Amino acid sequence: xxxxxxxxxxxxxxxxxxxxxxxxxxxxxxxxxxxxxxxxxxxxxxxxxxxxxxxxxxxxxxxxxxxxxxxxxxxxxxxxxxxxxxxxxxxxxxxxxxxxxxxxxxxxxxxxxxxxxxxxxxxxxxxxxxxxxxxxxxxxxxxxxxxxxxxxxxxxxxxxxxxxxxxxxxxxxxxxxxxxxxxxxxxxxxxxxxxxxxxxxxxxxxxxxxxxxxxxxxxxxxxxxxxxxxxxxxxxxxxxxxxxxxxxxxxxxxxxxxxxxxxxxxxxxxxxxxxxxxxxxxxxxxxxxxxxxxxxxxxxxxxxxxxxxxxxxxxxxxxxxxxxxxxxxxxxxxxxxxxxxxxxxxxxxxxxxxxxxxxxxxxxxxxxxxxxxxxxxxxxxxxxxxxxxxxxxxxxxxxxxxxxxxxxxxxxxxxxxxxxxxxxxxxxxxxxxxxxxxxxx
Ligand SMILES: O=C(O)C1=C[C@@H](OP(=O)(O)O)[C@@H](O)[C@H](O)C1
Ligand SMILES: C=C(OP(=O)(O)O)C(=O)O
Numbered sequence: 001x002x003x004x005x006x007x008x009x010x011x012x013x014x015x016x017x018x019x020x021x022x023x024x025x026x027x028x029x030x031x032x033x034x035x036x037x038x039x040x041x042x043x044x045x046x047x048x049x050x051x052x053x054x055x056x057x058x059x060x061x062x063x064x065x066x067x068x069x070x071x072x073x074x075x076x077x078x079x080x081x082x083x084x085x086x087x088x089x090x091x092x093x094x095x096x097x098x099x100x101x102x103x104x105x106x107x108x109x110x111x112x113x114x115x116x117x118x119x120x121x122x123x124x125x126x127x128x129x130x131x132x133x134x135x136x137x138x139x140x141x142x143x144x145x146x147x148x149x150x151x152x153x154x155x156x157x158x159x160x161x162x163x164x165x166x167x168x169x170x171x172x173x174x175x176x177x178x179x180x181x182x183x184x185x186x187x188x189x190x191x192x193x194x195x196x197x198x199x200x201x202x203x204x205x206x207x208x209x210x211x212x213x214x215x216x217x218x219x220x221x222x223x224x225x226x227x228x229x230x231x232x233x234x235x236x237x238x239x240x241x242x243x244x245x246x247x248x249x250x251x252x253x254x255x256x257x258x259x260x261x262x263x264x265x266x267x268x269x270x271x272x273x274x275x276x277x278x279x280x281x282x283x284x285x286x287x288x289x290x291x292x293x294x295x296x297x298x299x300x301x302x303x304x305x306x307x308x309x310x311x312x313x314x315x316x317x318x319x320x321x322x323x324x325x326x327x328x329x330x331x332x333x334x335x336x337x338x339x340x341x342x343x344x345x346x347x348x349x350x351x352x353x354x355x356x357x358x359x360x361x362x363x364x365x366x367x368x369x370x371x372x373x374x375x376x377x378x379x380x381x382x383x384x385x386x387x388x389x390x391x392x393x394x395x396x397x398x399x400x401x402x403x404x405x406x407x408x409x410x411x412x413x414x415x416x417x418x419x420x421x422x423x424x425x426x427x428x429x430x431x432x433x434x435x436x437x438x439x440x441x
Contacts, residue, residue, distance in 0.1 A: 331377055394415065
């Protein structure tokens with residue numbers, strides 16, 4: 001999806017200053033398209049993330065017979081077809097790099113009266129889908145996968161799912177959401193119980209589209225047989241994209257950067273708590289609401305960071321922010337310990353192994369554990385580090401490079417377009433030293 005290989009050259013940036021606004025939230029954008037597509041009437045989405053992951057989800061609903069217009073960048077007008085109005089696609093549905101896309105769609109398509117096939121890129125094709133297949137089968141879905149529960153997924157026509165009461169074995173908003181979306185098509189009450197509360201966008205958005213859902217942290221319940229009514233969705237700026245700037249401005253001396261209107265759902269802001277424990281200077285102002293989500297302006301100033309033991313209770317609330325946290329830790333004073341984060345090994349890459357080897361290539365002192373890492377802060381040198389085609393790793397290494405003593409060549413960065421289109425330009429405007437590398441011939 002992301003086209004030709006792209007490396008970055010990064011380093012020697014300036015202090016990060018001024019004001020920036022990061023693009024729309026990826027989790028919210030996926031869900032807005034999905035729910036608007038099966039709602040009755042016309043919905044509009046403002047602040048839609050123009051990333052490859054979320055555009056892939058929109059394209060899939062086009063294949064399933066939903067008319068989606070893009071009147072201007074970051075806007076969509078979606079002509080919902082109702083709960084039973086989707087029709088079979090002529091070919092496979094390509095989720096690209098998106099675990100969120102594939103897992104949520106598996107739930108939504110499990111209740112349709114036609115067959116579908118979900119495929120993904122090389123990274124997504126290695127990610128575990130058994131975690132959604134298992135509860136969906138219990139609901140009566142017929143799903144075929146490759147050996148080990150790997151994509152592609154063939155989801156066979158179904159004319160009647162049965163609700164379940166399901167306790168998630170791992171804290172995963174994607175699995176919870178897949179079960180809830182299947183629950184829309186099921187007889188009876190679907191209940192999902194979580195070992196630790198995860199992001200609740202599916203629950204909140206179902207309510208906004210008029211579906212009765214009862215939810216509290218760690219628990220969600222809904223009954224099948226209702227209707228979704230079109231609504232307008234305003235997508236807040238993605239905290240996970242803001243995270244790179246929170247870490248970079250904390251680390252680069254002289255920085256004083258304002259991030260505008262950042263989504264502050266408490267199930268997403270664990271990194272803020274972790275950075276504050278490390279001594280970061282981040283203040284919030286202008287707290288408000290956008291599309292039913294809390295938002296705030298975040299001002300971040302350079303501070304000396306200290307190593308910490310990251311509280312395990314924060315892990316699900318900062319699950320996508322660990323690559324950036326590893327960089328903060330590698331440049332902090334003392335040791336940082338991460339545990340309870342084995343999920344990092346099944347993201348777009350094995351984020352523990354890939355970050356450990358990339359930071360080690362720049363001189364960091366870091367050892368892996370099965371569910372985390374021990375990182376002893378120090379200095380970083382220039383050199384070469386590979387992102388393994390993982391967007392969050394590429395952007396995190398770009399931060400590390402700002403503090404390295406020499407330039408860093410970061411391999412395989414095209415995938416940044418999946419979640420953060422325009423990252424290079426925005427980062428440069430804030431003060432990053434960052435550019436595309438000339439290809440090696
Ligand atoms: O529900 C979502 O939108 C997401 C949930 C998380 O995944 P898991 O459910 O696998 O933890 C997160 O890592 C992903 O980027 C987005
Ligand atoms: C894990 C991520 O996304 P997904 O699971 O949707 O691929 C991410 O964006 O860091």
